[in-house]
Amino acid sequence: MRLLPERTTIIDPRSQVMFEGVNLATADDATMRKIRGDRIAMIFQEPMTSLNPVFTVGWQIEEALKYHKPELDRAGRRARAVEMLRLVEIPEPERRRGEYPHQLSGGMRQRVMIAIALCCEPDILIADEPTTALDVTIQAQILALMDGLKKRLGTAIILITHNLGVVAQVCDRVMVMYAGRVIETGTVFDIFHRPRHPYTRALLDSIPKKGRKEHGGGGKRLPTIEGIVPSLFDLPKGCRFQDRCKFRQDRCVAEEPALEAVGMSALRPDIGGSPAKASDSPVQVRCHFPLPSVPPTTP
């Protein structure tokens, strides 16, 4: 989306972010403006500060319409704003339209953000940790809402999150990132049931599970990943996970592995066992020594 200040942001000149044949990494301002909000919309982590406090929520929805739907007149925009507020299940949308962000709760504000993002019916919605700042119950509501709208409006959602539970619940495909690199990608089923990258595996092992004794009371401690993420200014030469990897060998230090397909995605029992095509969702892993394709053994 190129939202970060240009002066402090470095985009590798070789990188490409392709959207309908346009490279967003190098597109000019006018092109970006047409895409932002209209074709690709975004919601953020902090609903408390993401809305402008001195404008009504209606104004802020209508603003996006003003930029991208010039055919709508004032009344049309107003009607659309109310419709959007109703769509994101805000009670009394007519009244709420004239209210300011400080009069709404965090969950409500995130709903307004979703309304703003979706009012132009974008193709892609980027949700950057949309529920991290919310209570668990509100989290569930917002996720359910996004899931419903995804199906209704046909908007693809890119969900960025730390919360593996959320991933398991709502996602189709997963990309696991570590220190700025995609290290594994596959379907939700693949990632959760047969992780191939040591980091993914370690990550899954560190989730408390029902029936296990690690947390609460005696028993073993919850497994964690030793060490810390390397500083992005001082990355190791080889694999970025090397310092913390249990499976490290000499080759890992010498060269960084590429993201490579490691065999076909397995059958997907969650959607009736139809085999996924290899080109569709190959499991890709960035590791010299991917783990065998067996479910992690639960100790």
Added chain:
Amino acid sequence: MWAYVLRRLLYSIPIYLGIILFVMAALRVNDPVYAYLGKHASREQIDQKRKTMGLDQPFLVQYGKFLGQVFTLDFESTKSWQYETKSVGEILGERIGPTAAITVPALVVTTVVSIGVGLIAAFYRGRLIDRALMVLIVLGMSVSVLVFIIFGQYFGANWLKEKHGIEWFASGGYEPWISWGGTEGFRVKPGIWVYYCALPVLIDVILAMGYDTRFYRAVMVEETGRDYITTAVAKGATRRKVMFAHMLKNAMIPIITRVMISFPFLIGGSILLERYFRIPGMGNALIDSITNKDFPVIQAFTAVFAAVFVLSVILTDVLYALVDPRVRLS
């Protein structure tokens, strides 16, 4: 809202009473009559003067009388000491005009230009344009006002006139540029205003811009980092829309605060500028009355100035509520 204003007015009455009490007491520490008439004055003269001002009465009575005059806006009944024929009210009345002719345009221009420059500098912060603007601004602010006055009078008035025959600016003096009543009716003569007031206004703007621009720049820099600015960009807003709608409206609170601080000086005027450009405004009058120990005028000026100050604080709060929906007056 009106209920709030009324309550604030009532609350500020004790503050104002305190200020007046302090001012009146301070002005009487050294006998004003003795100071005015000098040590060669006779007993009778002093007693006489003291009586006309009511200074022979107990302090509380004087306090009550003066408050009565202030709250009924009755400044006509007290005569000035240095101009025996003029009342304090007349002096105030004729001095406010020239002062406002300088301070109001100066404040407006300074604020508008500073906000603009601050916005631009904040937007391009760290780049050449930002640095260049800031250097210029600080330079303008660092040079003494006297240098500006001398250069302004020499080049703006004399040099233009002698060498080029252009007589746009005067090196001092003042004439009324708005007239009403009489045969002409209401009339504004902008030429006269430019002739007498443009130079002092310009100098005032250059001086004040240094502080204002850097302040507004800091405010705007803070604004550019806000989450809702990112949201606005993500919506597809243009740079201009982001700057003038989203940032400016949020920056209104610090802007109002800044402007309202200078508000009382709209009637107080700039003493130096009025002095050197021989503008018969409030600043000049205050200096005159102090040097001439014109006790009634000093006392009345201080009371008016304090009143404007107190009122401007209330006005500031009301303006806050107007621009920021989160501020509630209750």
